[in-house]
Amino acid sequence: MPARADRPLTIFAAASTTPPMEEIARLYEEAGNGRVRLVFASSGLLARQIDNGAPADLFLSANLRWMEWLAERGRLAGDPVALLGNALVLIQPVDAFEKLTLDEGLVRRLGGAKLAMADPDHVPAGIYARQALESLGLWDGLQPAIVRMTDVRATLFLVERGEVAAGIVYASDVVANPRVRQADSFPAESHAPIVYPAAVLADGYHDHGRRFLEFLRSPDAAQVFRRHGFGLQ
Template sequence: MKCNIIGLAVIAISIMLAGCGSNGNAPANQAQQTAEPAAKTVELTISAAASLTDALNEIQGLYAKSNPAVKLNFNFGASGALQQQIEQGAPADLFLSAAPKNMKALVDKQLIDENKQINLLKNELVVVAPADSKTKLESVNDLTKAEVKTIAIGIPESVPAGNYAKEALTSAKLWDALQSKSVQGKDVRQVLQYVETGNADAGFVYKTDALTSQKAVIAFAVDPASYSPIQYPIGVVKATKHNKEAEDFYAYLQTKEALDVFVKYGFSTQQ
């Protein structure tokens, strides 16, 4: 009987000691098990000219590797349409335009800080034709040929590529003469699509867009003296709620890593 009582006492003491040890280690264990709170993802909306689509999609992947807490959402379209969206208060943290005039309009309206915008890239205007076309096109004058029934051009008022095309055709005194043949696209990518699908016999697009296509070929480069220099300015929108992240991406677009991607897709740099 006495042995049983002693045995029970030993067991009770062992249980108490085990409990104390457990309690003593609890804070340490809890500290180890408590993970650091995950960094909150910041989403940036970048309104960008449609001609930048392929290059920016590649840059998006590169940027994510070193900035996992920043998600880039692209809003691609015609620069003029994107400018109007920003003027009307649409969410945007950065604006990448295919023409300086659209950036200047936002700077003039104090929607983009003049000190936070810069001309980044340059491009060229070309005329493309369907890959299986038999019509020989060597200059804008060849667009008057009877075989060329439809010419695709971006809407000059909102699509910079369309405005550059209008300048070139006006310089050649062909703008009015070719109006009956023209079909207008909402952005340069739609113009390219018209040609790729055979809905247009020729189209004015950027060299960079033409290089992405397997169904359209460059017929000729438009004389650069006949249109304004094609420049791509980028800028931080004043209304951004993520100023630091927006400025970081703005700076990244000017780095060699980003510029190399743009060059890969046919752009040239301002430097």
């Protein structure tokens, strides 16, 4: 990539990483490394935008699938780095009357109410959720109740507002959130491992992308990620 133009370092990051990435970007800027522009959305949407030529320097995905998809298209400047881990949980509004659990009685206890989750066809959180529900034998019975959302943050927002009875999100989404409570957690073996890979992008500013990737792997960034409920790889 030629010498850097007068634009901020641009990071495309999975929606579920919004709180820690905003904090880490501030730390990076305060250390005198220049401006950072963060773009958050579902990993699938971001990957397609990158493939279509959107200007970005680094991609942080919520699963390996979309990173591999970009690699196959020659969109990465190097091998991805496994950066973060997470877990999948069932949540409810904090004032929900009856606690829901992940067992054969879930459909009955919902009683016609809705359950929000990210789109299982394209969004990592939804893909993991479908795998987990199928593994537990709950997927087919829950079909009438499921509301498909654009990403995990949209799912969380719906539960926060009490517009649905429950939602499936990452464990990190529940940390320090007073408007929702964790009702149950999915067994780790019920879905593929939740891994967040990061990679510098072929059409971005490689030196600046690599510098930010190294910062994401620093002790300061690790402390932020842990505080927001993420595991480190």
